[in-house]
Amino acid sequence: xxxxxxxxxxVWTVMAKEMADQLTGARMRILELLxxxxxxxxxxAAVGNIRSNIGEDPFLFLRLFxxxxxxxxxxxxxxxxxxxxxxxxxxxxxxxxxxxxxTMSRILAQPIYRDALLLGKYxxxxxxxxxxxxxxxxxxxxxxxxxxxxxxxxxxxxRGLLFLLATLAYGGVWLGLAMVFSVIFRQPATAALASxxxxxxxxxxxxxxxxxxxxxFSPLQYGFLEExxxxxxxxxxxxxxxxxxxxxxIVLALLNPTVRALGPVLPIQLHRAVLxxxxxxxxxxxxxxxxxxxxxxxxxxxFALAYVLFQRQEVRA
Amino acid sequence: MDKVIETHxxxxxxNGTHAVQDLELQVQRGExxxxxxxxxxxxxxxxxxxxxxxxxxxxxxxxxxxDPARQPLQVKSRVGYMPDSVGFYDDLxxxxxxSYIARLxxxxxxxxxxxxxxxxxxxxxxxxxxxxxxxFSHGMRQRLGLAELLVKKPEMVILDEPTLGLDPGAARxxxxxxxxxxxxxxxxxxxxxxxxxxQAVCDRVGLFHKGRMVLEGTVRELxxxxxxxxxxxRLEAEGDGIVERLKDLQGxxxxxxxxxxxxxxxxxxxLREDAARAVxxxxxxxxTLRAEEPNLDEVYTHYFQEIAYAS
Numbered sequence: 001x002x003x004x005x006x007x008x009x010x011v012w013t014v015m016a017k018e019m020a021d022q023l024t025g026a027r028m029r030i031l032e033l034l035x036x037x038x039x040x041x042x043x044x045a046a047v048g049n050i051r052s053n054i055g056e057d058p059f060l061f062l063r064l065f066x067x068x069x070x071x072x073x074x075x076x077x078x079x080x081x082x083x084x085x086x087x088x089x090x091x092x093x094x095x096x097x098x099x100x101x102x103t104m105s106r107i108l109a110q111p112i113y114r115d116a117l118l119l120g121k122y123x124x125x126x127x128x129x130x131x132x133x134x135x136x137x138x139x140x141x142x143x144x145x146x147x148x149x150x151x152x153x154x155x156x157x158x159r160g161l162l163f164l165l166a167t168l169a170y171g172g173v174w175l176g177l178a179m180v181f182s183v184i185f186r187q188p189a190t191a192a193l194a195s196x197x198x199x200x201x202x203x204x205x206x207x208x209x210x211x212x213x214x215x216x217f218s219p220l221q222y223g224f225l226e227e228x229x230x231x232x233x234x235x236x237x238x239x240x241x242x243x244x245x246x247x248x249x250i251v252l253a254l255l256n257p258t259v260r261a262l263g264p265v266l267p268i269q270l271h272r273a274v275l276x277x278x279x280x281x282x283x284x285x286x287x288x289x290x291x292x293x294x295x296x297x298x299x300x301x302x303f304a305l306a307y308v309l310f311q312r313q314e315v316r317a
Numbered sequence: 318m319d320k321v322i323e324t325h326x327x328x329x330x331x332n333g334t335h336a337v338q339d340l341e342l343q344v345q346r347g348e349x350x351x352x353x354x355x356x357x358x359x360x361x362x363x364x365x366x367x368x369x370x371x372x373x374x375x376x377x378x379x380x381x382x383x384d385p386a387r388q389p390l391q392v393k394s395r396v397g398y399m400p401d402s403v404g405f406y407d408d409l410x411x412x413x414x415x416s417y418i419a420r421l422x423x424x425x426x427x428x429x430x431x432x433x434x435x436x437x438x439x440x441x442x443x444x445x446x447x448x449x450x451x452x453f454s455h456g457m458r459q460r461l462g463l464a465e466l467l468v469k470k471p472e473m474v475i476l477d478e479p480t481l482g483l484d485p486g487a488a489r490x491x492x493x494x495x496x497x498x499x500x501x502x503x504x505x506x507x508x509x510x511x512x513x514x515x516q517a518v519c520d521r522v523g524l525f526h527k528g529r530m531v532l533e534g535t536v537r538e539l540x541x542x543x544x545x546x547x548x549x550x551r552l553e554a555e556g557d558g559i560v561e562r563l564k565d566l567q568g569x570x571x572x573x574x575x576x577x578x579x580x581x582x583x584x585x586x587x588l589r590e591d592a593a594r595a596v597x598x599x600x601x602x603x604x605t606l607r608a609e610e611p612n613l614d615e616v617y618t619h620y621f622q623e624i625a626y627a628s
């Protein structure tokens with residue numbers, strides 16, 4: 001049975017309304033404050049370190065993002081920590097909130113499909129996330145320019161922007177997860193807790209678990225090089241199921257042009273390699289392309305899952 | 318005549334139980350149709366199927382000539398729906414809430430602005446137009462719900478328990494508004510279990526029980542079917558031998574004496590003339606003669622009592 005009419009009808013209206021809600025809500029005030037603290041802290045941490053070795057590093061601008069100074073973390077680790085939380089905060093009450101406010105049946109009685117409601121909310125979340133991240137990014141870049149006084153090169157800017165894009169995709173994954181839970185659980189608090197539980201699992205436990213699983217499934221029996229390699233490869237493959245790992249590796253390769261591989265490297269493979277020489281952007285991008293595709297695929301996957309679950313849900317509370 | 322709603326064998330099964338079963342519902346254009354029945358009798362499920370918000374398990378539905386399962390956008394742009402315990406976005410003002418709905422219905426913004434202001438004016442919410450809905454009382458939210466329907470200007474409105482939790486004054490106002498809608502030629506489908514309100518505004522009613530529409534018709538027709546009584550007279554008269562004369566009237570079902578000179582006559586047909594003549598023929602003095610509307614309350618109570626006995 002085919003249905004008539006466009007599933008897009010109303011998407012932009014829903015998106016505009018949701019985004020307006022997000023941007024004017026109390027949640028956004030908190031996010032803005034976090035963004036400010038993160039940016040200032042990161043620049044403060046980085047600038048002191050970078051000043052001491054100006055002129056030695058061809059990628060000074062990128063150091064802004066990656067340099068840390070005890071006890072402050074580097075900007076990237078801060079962002080890797082804060083982005084999932086922001087994304088979850090934007091998505092955990094998207095669908096169940098409508099049910100709890102008893103607005104769902106009223107909105108769905110308007111001439112739009114459910115597709116439009118869900119997609120509008122998803123896009124609004126992504127757009128809000130993009131606004132927050134871009135604001136932090138620009139803040140860091142701007143403060144860096146002021147304190148360092150060295151303009152970034154074209155490649156540095158390109159790497160920085162790709163880093164921003166990867167962060168957005170990474171946030172999109174968590175936004176998607178939060179929205180899936182917001183469809184499954186009627187209580188927003190439950191959805192938020194479930195999302196954070198998954199995030200904690202991947203942040204804290206998955207790394208250890210990947211190691212253990214690799215030892216179980218690919219044990220070292222004789223200590224051959226092949227066995228060690230197989231185990232390492234398996235551990236890496238397993239750990240890459242986590243969006244955290246994917247994101248960390250993307251950031252590593254994009255912001256450190258000297259990184260030339262993301263897996264085990266044998267000495268024989270380094271034969272004739274010029275160690276420490278930076279890779280061109282295209283090569284770095286090639287290195288993380290599968291990761292980036294993986295993250296974006298996860299975003300789409302979560303959206304599809306939320307979509308299917310939402311379509312099958314009864315409107316009656 | 319022009320049928321606005323037409324269903325044939327409409328059935329919906331939720332988790333193995335029949336929420337709605339073989340529903341044959343016809344509603345004419347411009348009519349006010351009341352859906353009656355206890356909670357869980359299938360009223361809301363029927364409404365959701367009419368709007369295409371839930372898919373029928375089997376059977377066919379036509380709303381304004383469209384199939385709600387295949388052409389939901391066509392249906393939903395022409396039908397206004399006010400769910401039971403209607404909710405709004407508490408952080409937004411009354412105006413913002415309605416303008417969101419107007420945009421979803423693709424009403425041009427200047428026109429929407431005008432409609433929103435006049436609708437809120439008509440609902441007595443003009444003062445609160447720029448106040449967040451979070452501060453609204455239950456009654457104000459209900460009125461805002463109706464204002465939304467006025468903004469949408471639908472061909473048909475579906476109201477699910479619209480007067481639930483309203484104080485008597487507000488409920489009466491609400492019924493006036495429903496009459497106003499009918500006056501504008503808008504078809505109204507009203508689901509409720511507040512019987513006297515349904516009786517007050519509805520042209521026809523359907524009685525729902527366990528997913529089936531067990532009775533359908535005007536209140537008088539239902540009364541005839543359930544109580545065997547379509548007409549009821551309250552008669553006050555003095556004189557001897559009146560009772561005997563009245564008892565002989567053709568079509569009389571029940572005669573009750575209330576107090577000294579008051580009689581209640583329940584009958585299949587209109588007995589006003591015959592009863593008056595009987596009193597006069599008996600040489601009695603006729604004090605009052607008033608036809609009483611059959612009472613939906615009684616029909617309802619009686620019907621469900623019978624069912625309870627039967628089971």
